[in-house]
Amino acid sequence: MANTQINQSLDDDSPMEKIENESQGLLLSSLPIEKGWTGLPLYQYQGFWCHAKGIQAAISFRKHFHALDSDIILVTTPKSGTTWLKALTFAILNRRRYIFSQNPLLTDNPHDLVPFFEFKLYTDNQLPNLADLPSPRLFATHIPYPWLPDSIKNSNCKIVHLCRNPRDTFVSYWHFTNKARPEFLGPLSLEKGFEMFSKGITGFGPFWDHALGYWNENLERPQKVLFLKYEELKEDITYQLKRLAKFMGCPFSIEEERDGVIDEISRLCSFDCLRNLDVNKSSAKSISYFENQTLFRKGEVGDWVNYLTTPMVERLDQLMEEKLGGSGLTFEVYPQLRK
Numbered sequence: 597m598a599n600t601q602i603n604q605s606l607d608d609d610s611p612m613e614k615i616e617n618e619s620q621g622l623l624l625s626s627l628p629i630e631k632g633w634t635g636l637p638l639y640q641y642q643g644f645w646c647h648a649k650g651i652q653a654a655i656s657f658r659k660h661f662h663a664l665d666s667d668i669i670l671v672t673t674p675k676s677g678t679t680w681l682k683a684l685t686f687a688i689l690n691r692r693r694y695i696f697s698q699n700p701l702l703t704d705n706p707h708d709l710v711p712f713f714e715f716k717l718y719t720d721n722q723l724p725n726l727a728d729l730p731s732p733r734l735f736a737t738h739i740p741y742p743w744l745p746d747s748i749k750n751s752n753c754k755i756v757h758l759c760r761n762p763r764d765t766f767v768s769y770w771h772f773t774n775k776a777r778p779e780f781l782g783p784l785s786l787e788k789g790f791e792m793f794s795k796g797i798t799g800f801g802p803f804w805d806h807a808l809g810y811w812n813e814n815l816e817r818p819q820k821v822l823f824l825k826y827e828e829l830k831e832d833i834t835y836q837l838k839r840l841a842k843f844m845g846c847p848f849s850i851e852e853e854r855d856g857v858i859d860e861i862s863r864l865c866s867f868d869c870l871r872n873l874d875v876n877k878s879s880a881k882s883i884s885y886f887e888n889q890t891l892f893r894k895g896e897v898g899d900w901v902n903y904l905t906t907p908m909v910e911r912l913d914q915l916m917e918e919k920l921g922g923s924g925l926t927f928e929v930y931p932q933l934r935k
Contacts, residue, residue, distance in 0.1 A: 741809030763900035804919035
């Protein structure tokens with residue numbers, strides 16, 4: 597998929613385009629609205645919160661995307677290890693195409709190699725031509741399960757979902773979105789951000805509903821949906837990469853394991869390696885509004901202990917019990933920092 601051009605088609609002057617824009621405007625005007633973390637409004641659409649352009653892109657994506665059985669769709673909530681997952685899956689799928697010293701991950705940001713549906717392919721009413729992409733096609737999204745096109749739900753394509761414990765997810769999201777807030781608004785306070793997170797008002801949130809959608813599909817169709825946890829990736833990267841490669845249909849051979857291929861992929865995609873590459877230290881924007889250098893902060897498990905108060909932790913734990921209790925979905929949280 598590296599260096600493959602994705603052709604876009606857009607006719608702003610077409611009558612159909614004007615009708616669709618007017619229809620989306622009427623839709624937005626009918627939805628609940630809250631001021632979002634970056635100052636832009638968030639709308640509640642079919643149970644989830646999203647900015648206007650994201651809703652437009654999600655509707656277009658659902659209407660126009662046709663999944664192939666060989667497609668692999670990566671899903672995360674924001675700040676749950678998205679960049680890392682993109683790098684890992686790209687490296688696994690392309691390990692026989694590129695030698696490690698010439699892997700595109702060394703020169704291109706993972707978000708350029710694995711495009712988002714809602715931030716790249718279908719944003720601003722674009723209709724991408726995806727026919728020429730090599731198989732298996734690798735895409736990514738933050739979109740909740742109910743919003744996915746029927747062609748994804750009903751085909752044999754595979755979905756990889758990566759989830760992070762809500763304490764660290766919130767702290768990382770708060771840091772990240774503050775970098776995108778206009779200076780005249782000033783920073784969003786931790787307390788205000790936590791209040792919004794607790795109410796489910798985050799991009800593609802509520803967190804718990806997003807996670808449950810994919811968790812339940814994983815339980816029902818484990819051959820269709822792989823549910824990974826950020827903390828487990830950090831805990832045992834070798835085991836999880838073998839699990840991931842097998843699910844994607846390209847398991848590591850005994851020879852590859854013996855020759856250290858898994859270790860090479862782990863090193864190539866490690867936080868320190870990616871963060872120190874020129875492309876990831878630059879002001880380029882592989883994702884709208886965010887410079888590449890803002891995509892890498894700490895990548896640690898347990899950083900929440902430096903920010904959350906005891907009442908915050910108790911409230912979040914109570915919320916998770918209320919929202920996830922009985923589902924079987926639990927998260928490990930650590931009382932101290934750990935790499």
